[in-house]
Amino acid sequence: MQRDIYDEDHEAFREVVREFVKRYVSPEKAAQWDRDGEVDRPTMLAAAEHGLIGLSVPEEFGGAGMLMDYRFRSVVNEELIRCGHGSALAGAFGIHDDLAVPYLAHFGTDAQQQKWLPKMATAEVLGALAMTEPGAGSDLRGVTTTAKKVDGGYVVNGAKTFISSGKTADLVVTFVKTGEGNRPDAFSLILIEDGMAGFDHSKTLHKMGFPGHDTAELTFTDVFVPDENLIGGVEGLGFIQLMKNLPLERLSIGAVAAAVGEAALEWTLEYTTSRQAFGHPVVDFQNTRFRLAEMATTVDAMWAFTDRAMNLYRHGKLSADEAAKVKFWCTEREWEILDQGVQLHGGYGYITEYPIARAFLDARVHRIYGGTNEVMREIVARSVTGRK
């Protein structure tokens, strides 16, 4: 089904992304990122030069000013994912543009914006968002990392875990307790910088998927953070700030899932057309044809849903619970499509040399992070029933 959310600017930009992919993304590069457990900085800097990251940084700070328009970022995801070797990059770009930059662009003080956003536009400074802790993920009111007020700043103690880009980030938007109890106004967002004394973000975690994108544990031991790093300059707004970015966070995961679903369909079609069994291409078995028909229909539905959400988002009309629908529904469909794609590849579907196998492993986390799909269903159920 033809999509109609893109105009000629997006298609021209798609060509730029394709050129970048040709030049900077290859099986060898992806294997290197997998071995290193992270994407190298020169590639991130080159991506910024080509305008592939820094898209959400406002124009006055050197970015593309697309904070409220996800379409260009979706084009980047689509091309990186389709090539079969770009998922680590798509992950690293998304964390920077969708999870870190927005907190500064929406809530940063003038001084914070002027200090950080120009460097975030060029990828000289890469961002991450740290909310989850060893003892608190879905239930963020359970976080125990504290930022205690002292003269001229805060002293931060605690730990975060599962933080995407946590090792490579230069600047971590960190969710901390600045007050007593667990009322919403007891929490704030604070910027913790690479190199601050007592901040350790060197320990990475080994995952089943996304081996080329770092996920780290962060520890804070008496880290002194100056007042100027409190996002927005006012204590107690952390929850409100997080809520504001939920639609984008959820939409972005749904849109990635749709891009993966489409790529999985393409890879499976290509494979089953070339693979022979019982004297025929596998694509000619009725079962294969029916499964491909289901996959193609699901991909159309995923795009129809996410495209609608992208349009609502750019008009400031996508609510957090609508975005929760997109996140959980698209990632569940993505999982089904990938499972079917692996099956139709036979044994090769299980071999990580094949993009379908890697995408399958990568995608498992889409139903977990950004709020688990159970929590997403809870949010949607609340909006449907009006009951907590």
Ligand SMILES: Cc1cc2nc3c(=O)[nH]c(=O)nc-3n(C[C@H](O)[C@H](O)[C@H](O)COP(=O)(O)OP(=O)(O)OC[C@H]3O[C@@H](n4cnc5c(N)ncnc54)[C@H](O)[C@@H]3O)c2cc1C
């Ligand atoms: C690879 C990866 C990258 C990540 N990146 C980041 C990042 O960049 N920044 C960050 O802050 N976090 C990140 N996370 C953390 C992620 O968002 C959390 O893992 C997720 O929110 C779930 O929290 P949890 O792991 O503590 O699980 P828990 O909250 O302990 O949940 C355990 C189970 O209980 C279920 N459950 C919990 N509450 C409810 C409920 N109310 N109703 C029904 N079921 C419920 C969950 O759905 C889940 O099945 C990442 C995680 C991974 C694995």
